[in-house]
Amino acid sequence: MTEPRTLIMGAVAYDPKVVTIWEGFKAWFAPAGLAFDYVLYSNYEAQVQAHLAGHLHVAWNSPLAWLQAERAAARRGRRAEAIAMRDTDRDLTSLILVRADSPIESVAQLSGKRVGVGASDSPQATLLPLLHLAEAGLEPHRDFQVVEHDALFGKHGDHIGGERDAARALVAGTVEAACVIDGNHLAFTREGTLPSNGVRVLAQTAKYDHCNFTVFDDAPASLVSRFRELLLSMSYDDPVVRPLLDLEGLKQWTVGRTEGYAALGRAIDRFGSIDAFLAQVG
Amino acid sequence: MPESAFVDLGDLPLGEGGHLLLKRALWQAGAGERVRVSGSASTLAVDLAPWCRQQGHELLELVTTEPGVSATIARGQALGARHRGAERAGHAVASRPDAVVDKPPERWGLAARGALVEAGTPRFGFTLDDKDAVWTDDASRLYAQAVAAQWDPATAIPWAEAPALPDAVEDAVVQLMTYLIENETAALILPARFIARLHPHFREVMQLLAVQAADEARHIEVFTRRALLLRSELGLSTAGGQASLATLLDEPDFALASFLLSVLGEGTFLSLLGFLREHAPDPVTEAVARLTARDEARHVAFGMAHLVRHAGRDPALLPRLAAAVERRHDALANTAGLNDEVSDALLLLAAGSFEPPALRQGHARVMTLVADMDAGRRQRLVRLGFPEAQAEQLSALHTRNFM
Ligand SMILES: [Fe+2]
Ligand SMILES: [Fe+2]
Numbered sequence: 001m002t003e004p005r006t007l008i009m010g011a012v013a014y015d016p017k018v019v020t021i022w023e024g025f026k027a028w029f030a031p032a033g034l035a036f037d038y039v040l041y042s043n044y045e046a047q048v049q050a051h052l053a054g055h056l057h058v059a060w061n062s063p064l065a066w067l068q069a070e071r072a073a074a075r076r077g078r079r080a081e082a083i084a085m086r087d088t089d090r091d092l093t094s095l096i097l098v099r100a101d102s103p104i105e106s107v108a109q110l111s112g113k114r115v116g117v118g119a120s121d122s123p124q125a126t127l128l129p130l131l132h133l134a135e136a137g138l139e140p141h142r143d144f145q146v147v148e149h150d151a152l153f154g155k156h157g158d159h160i161g162g163e164r165d166a167a168r169a170l171v172a173g174t175v176e177a178a179c180v181i182d183g184n185h186l187a188f189t190r191e192g193t194l195p196s197n198g199v200r201v202l203a204q205t206a207k208y209d210h211c212n213f214t215v216f217d218d219a220p221a222s223l224v225s226r227f228r229e230l231l232l233s234m235s236y237d238d239p240v241v242r243p244l245l246d247l248e249g250l251k252q253w254t255v256g257r258t259e260g261y262a263a264l265g266r267a268i269d270r271f272g273s274i275d276a277f278l279a280q281v282g
Numbered sequence: 283m284p285e286s287a288f289v290d291l292g293d294l295p296l297g298e299g300g301h302l303l304l305k306r307a308l309w310q311a312g313a314g315e316r317v318r319v320s321g322s323a324s325t326l327a328v329d330l331a332p333w334c335r336q337q338g339h340e341l342l343e344l345v346t347t348e349p350g351v352s353a354t355i356a357r358g359q360a361l362g363a364r365h366r367g368a369e370r371a372g373h374a375v376a377s378r379p380d381a382v383v384d385k386p387p388e389r390w391g392l393a394a395r396g397a398l399v400e401a402g403t404p405r406f407g408f409t410l411d412d413k414d415a416v417w418t419d420d421a422s423r424l425y426a427q428a429v430a431a432q433w434d435p436a437t438a439i440p441w442a443e444a445p446a447l448p449d450a451v452e453d454a455v456v457q458l459m460t461y462l463i464e465n466e467t468a469a470l471i472l473p474a475r476f477i478a479r480l481h482p483h484f485r486e487v488m489q490l491l492a493v494q495a496a497d498e499a500r501h502i503e504v505f506t507r508r509a510l511l512l513r514s515e516l517g518l519s520t521a522g523g524q525a526s527l528a529t530l531l532d533e534p535d536f537a538l539a540s541f542l543l544s545v546l547g548e549g550t551f552l553s554l555l556g557f558l559r560e561h562a563p564d565p566v567t568e569a570v571a572r573l574t575a576r577d578e579a580r581h582v583a584f585g586m587a588h589l590v591r592h593a594g595r596d597p598a599l600l601p602r603l604a605a606a607v608e609r610r611h612d613a614l615a616n617t618a619g620l621n622d623e624v625s626d627a628l629l630l631l632a633a634g635s636f637e638p639p640a641l642r643q644g645h646a647r648v649m650t651l652v653a654d655m656d657a658g659r660r661q662r663l664v665r666l667g668f669p670e671a672q673a674e675q676l677s678a679l680h681t682r683n684f685m
Contacts, residue, residue, distance in 0.1 A: 088335050095328055183332035185325065189297025196298055201328050236338070236360045239367060239402025251338035251360040 006035040007223040009213075010047045010056040012065075013040040014158035017247050024244040028234075034226050043154025044121075048072065049281055051216065058083070058224060061214045062156035063123045063264050068274050069214050070258075072281050082212035082256030083228045088249055089210035090260065093182045094129045096203040097170060097194075104176060107136045107203050114145045116166035116175035121273070122157020123264050124210070125166065129179035131267035132205045140271075147175050160184065167193050177202060209260025286354065287311045291321030296329040308339065308357045315357050316342070322350030330355075337361065367401040376422055376486055384413045386483035395483050408481040414595045415537055418587035421486035428493040428580055435504045439569040444511050450636070451563050452512055454627035458558065459509035460517035461624045463502055465551070465685040468527040469581075470498035472543050476536055490584055497577040504570045511566060522618030526683035529610045537592055537599060538606040544585025545662050546607070547685040548578050553655040554684055561632045561647070586662060593667050600667055604676055611679040619682030655684070 011018055022038040029036040039056055041047040044065035051059045052072055061069060070080040096115070098104045104113070110133065118125025126148070130140045140146050149165035157163070163180045167188050170178035180188065182204070188194040213231075215224050231253040234241050245251060268274050289307040294300040300321065307317045319330070327344065330353050334341040338360035344353045369389075373381035374396030381395070391406045393399045410416060447455070473491040480488050509516055530547065533539040555575035562568035593599045628651070630636075633644025656677050663673035 087338065091331070091335070093328070093331070181332075182328050183336060186297045186329045186332055189295060189325070189329075194297075196295070199325075201325060204328055236363045237366050239400065242363065242402060249336070251358065 003220040003222060004057070006037050007058065007220065007227050008056045009036065009038045009058045009060060009227075010051060011038055011040055011060040012044050012047055012062070012155060012158065013042060014152065014155045021244055021247050024241075024247075028241055028244070029227075029230060032230055034223070034230055036227070044068070044156050045154060045277055048277075051214070052076075052281060054218075057215065057219045058227065059214045061212055062158060063208070063210055063212075063261055064121060064127070064156045064268070064274070066212055066214055066258075066261060067265060067268060068277055069216075071274070072278055073216055075278070075282075079217040081215050081217070082258050083215055083224065084231050084253050084256050085209065085212040086248065086250035087252045087254050089212065090254065090257075091207040092124065092210055093207055094124050094132075094179055094205045095182055095185055095201050096129055096132070096177050096179050097167070097185065097199045098177050098202045099170060099173075100198055100200050102176065102200065104202060107133060107138065110138055110144050110177055110202075112144060113176040114147050114174070115140075116147045116149060116169045116178040118148070118162035118166055118179065119150045119153055119155070119157045119159075120148050121153060121155075122162060123208075123267075124181040125157050125163045125179050127267040127271065127273060128205050128208060128263055129203075131263060131270060132203060134270060135266075136203075160187075164188065164193055171195065171198060206263060207260065208263050209257065212256045212258075286316040286318050288318045288320075291319065291323065291326065293322045295323040295325050296321075296333055297325070300326075301333060304333075304355075305337075305361075308355065308361060311357055313357060313359070313362070317355050317357065318352065319355060320347070320350065320352040327351045364400045365398070368398045369401070371395055371397050371399050372483060376419070382413060382417060382484065386411055386481045390481075390483060392482055395485050408479060410476060410479040410536055411481040411483075413484070414592055416480060416484050416487050416588060418487075418584070418591050420587040421484075421490050421584065424580060424584050424587070425486050425490040425493065428490060428497070428577075431576065431580070432493075432496075433500075433573055435500060435507065438573055439504060439507075440565050441507070441511070443565045445564055446512065447563050448635075450630060451634075453517075454630045455563065455567055456509045456513050456515075457517035457623045457627045458631070459505045460519060461523065461621075462505045463509075463516075464519055464523065464527065465547075466498050466501040466505065468530055468685065469543060469548065470495050470502065471531060472539055473498075475531075476539070479536075487588070494581055494584070497581070501574045501577070504574065508566055508570050518621065518623050520618065520621040520623070523621055523624075523683050525617045526614055526619075526681045527685065529613050529681075530685070533606070535602075535606075537589065538603065540585045541589055541603045542606060542610060543685075544581050545589065545666070546659055546680050548581045548585070549658055549662050550655045550680065550684045551575075551578055552582060553651060553658055557628070557647075557651045557654075558631070561634075563631060563634070582662075586665065589666055603666070604668070604672065607676045607679050610681065614681055614683075620684065 011022060018040060026036050044062055047059055048065055048068045050056055051069060066082060073080045104110060120126055134140060138144055149162040152159045163184050166178040167180055169175045234253055236242055236245055236251045287307050289303050291300045291303055304319055311317050330344060331341050334355055338358035340356040340358060342354040342356055344351060371390040371393050372383050372395045376382055388405050389403050390399050391403045474495045477488055477491045482488055530542055533542060552575060555571045559568050559571035562571060629644045629648050632647035633640040659677040659680060660673045663676055664670060
């Protein structure tokens, strides 16, 4: 099979800025000799299916979409690879917050309480914190009530709205605990969503990784390798890419790694989160 | 190994201003250096890692120290990236050497003159970007003067002191006001158009043109108000008058437009407004003529100042200015010039009545006005550098519509 001339990337349009970002990178890749184009999907499930069907060569995947792609590929005897990620995709944690004046001092005391989470498919604001509680002996829905804050299902929690709603519910007292990614604790404090000294960190998950560029083993090798090489060469000192890196939320692209998805793998095994999807794609 | 810098946040959370202390310490530490940070805020332990990640710093170590935490951070490359390759856009104080450059680059955009401009700014397309064509060192002084000389139409003009005039005289005033309003409108639109094209690096010129446009807005207001003081309708606007103004608005070149509008047009208006003040039939007309003339003198001064400088640097300018006057004259050759209604109104005001001796005197006064206008134009043309004979010839070609 001859190699295509243009590398096609898939991304999920969780925000209008996604167009600005990829148009910008496309314009930056061209003079560097990489013909690049992108296709936008409204949800990760559609993107993973399109990727499996060969409509695109590389997918900018959420951690959950990575596992969907990896497992669906494995069922077909194919292999997925994470070729690159942002510096800000590494070593994240999620927090379970309670109000500062809450009598709850330990995870066990969440028994029978309401725990606010983000979108049901959000790794950072739902699946990983719920796994943390489950592995500590508290089974979601059985031992405590899960209160979802769904912003844009299918976008795997990329939109910040669900987490903000969970934080607001905590402040308003309609939940006893709320789950957010660590960086959003800082962001919600700075924007005033979380009042000064208003919350306490009850628990923190182990470190995990976030998005990556995923390819399958039949991807056009030299295009993918040029793409990866160019990503890794981008410098925050370059005034042309700096605004794009700012929009995408990174300072430097780094090589991909997959160890950071182990916890999320356990979560979806435990909760059966992607079983229906895998059954559907066959 | 050198002792690393140390910052103690006390009980201040990172999200409530603590990041400023940390950022300052990292900034002072220099590239690649380490900073130790400690604090007792309960959330510091969970906030430090994401903050470092987002800012591109490396969190090397995080130790719990009851109460609170202590951490070591290595400053990343990204801090200060906006300053690398940034460029100083001249200097804010125009009188400093090299403060105002000859050709400010497009990439400086809207940045304040004197700001440090990050690389990668968008392109704005300010096409009026040649210092020779727009600049005068007088702009700053004229701007200050203009701001100090702003007057409030509500209080500066004795609106209540308008006596009932003979019908014909009041008609004449209303007709003159109608004519003045359309001229002021052209005088507002022209600088406003050039402001939109002017590179903001020439800040004082931009500000001066903005006040000039605001002056004209006020002139439109007071002329309108005087016209409607005793009447409910305005006078006649003629096709010839508008044709003359259209040739002004059609001029895309700043130097040429400024020459036609400010030096020749507003210069001529100085005489006209002086005449109106002198022969005003009432204190309101006297006041509006006096106050607007004061502003016009400044508009003329700016036009003269930048054109004198421009002509001194570009020997091709004077022939271009002369050609513009000739071109405009040709374009207007088949139009009526000043309308009869306006010239009759001027005569009647100068006469004060329909008595034949008064009319004869009024006519003589209008002849003096026309001669004054011509003398003023010739004098300004000579100051720009035209020889006497050419100044006389060009002045004669100026539009009969005055503006
Ligand atoms: Fe005026
Ligand atoms: Fe004026």
